[in-house]
């Protein structure tokens with residue numbers, strides 16, 4: 001099998017001065033793409049700025065015979081980053097929203113600054129870059145986006161309410177971009193990576209970090225953003241050579257029938273059904289799925305007292 005190539009394509013990698021972003025940039029630079037190496041060059045807590053981080057990566061790509069240009073803007077000015085791609089290469093094909101910082105602190109001690117900075121860099125930054133790239137993607141009927149979530153966002157993580165909120169936002173953002181982009185051949189997927197970087201080097205032991213090379217996250221991203229890739233709107237966990245997909249699961253659930261009282265007590269009596277993940281559990285991927293479930297319930301016919309369920313009427317009673 002021949003290797004995946006990206007010749008003639010322009011890849012923007014945010015936060016490409018180190019860690020995962022650097023690994024992406026070097027890879028795409030070695031596979032024929034022109035790479036915009038964005039990095040603000042600050043600390044992992046978001047303080048300071050420097051052009052050095054991006055320059056080092058650009059030089060490395062060029063020294064290996066690849067094409068790359070640096071951009072030093074914050075992702076919160078994502079339009080300037082995309083502008084760098086357009087000015088230098090005339091197009092943008094692939095956007096890797098990767099830049100990120102941490103401001104870990106217990107919720108009790110969370111300050112507005114800790115909260116706002118994290119939401120700004122991760123959520124607004126990813127939005128600004130994607131928003132600026134979107135018109136080009138639509139016009140050329142082609143675009144690939146990777147957003148970066150985290151296990152902290154999917155599951156919660158002590159001391160990371162700000163980061164968790166921002167990272168789960170990446171999932172909803174991606175799922176909607178995927179739906180809006182599909183008919184223009186714009187695909188968006190989201191990854192929750194795990195890799196050794198300055199972000200993780202202080203929280204994980206060296207022998208584990210040794211097995212979590214950023215390079216091992218790269219191949220999945222490379223597959224997802226290739227022009228022949230079909231995945232769209234999916235969530236992946238990736239790291240240490242392991243790649244898995246995640247999806248939502250809805251329990252088979254409790255349906256209050258016409259003969260139930262529609263009181264909190266009626267729910268408590270059947271509480272185990274609310275959380276029952278049995279063979280009737282479902283894997284929804286759209287808002288309409290829940291309405292479909294309700295419609296199906298309404299068609300279940302009369303109960304053993306001969307009453308028919310009027311679900312719409314009952315909902316109106318509750319609200």
Ligand code: NAI
Nearest residue numbers: 015018019020040041074075098099100150194195197199
């Ligand atoms: P890293 O700290 O090595 O790299 C992040 C890069 O983003 C840095 O070079 C930094 O200068 C840059 N950056 C920060 N703020 C920026 C801004 N406003 N504008 C432009 N660039 C900015 O960290 P790592 O580990 O490579 O993280 C990459 C992404 O993966 C982040 O979004 C992070 O939250 C996410 N992630 C990483 C995990 C891991 O295990 N390393 C786990 C889960 C998520």
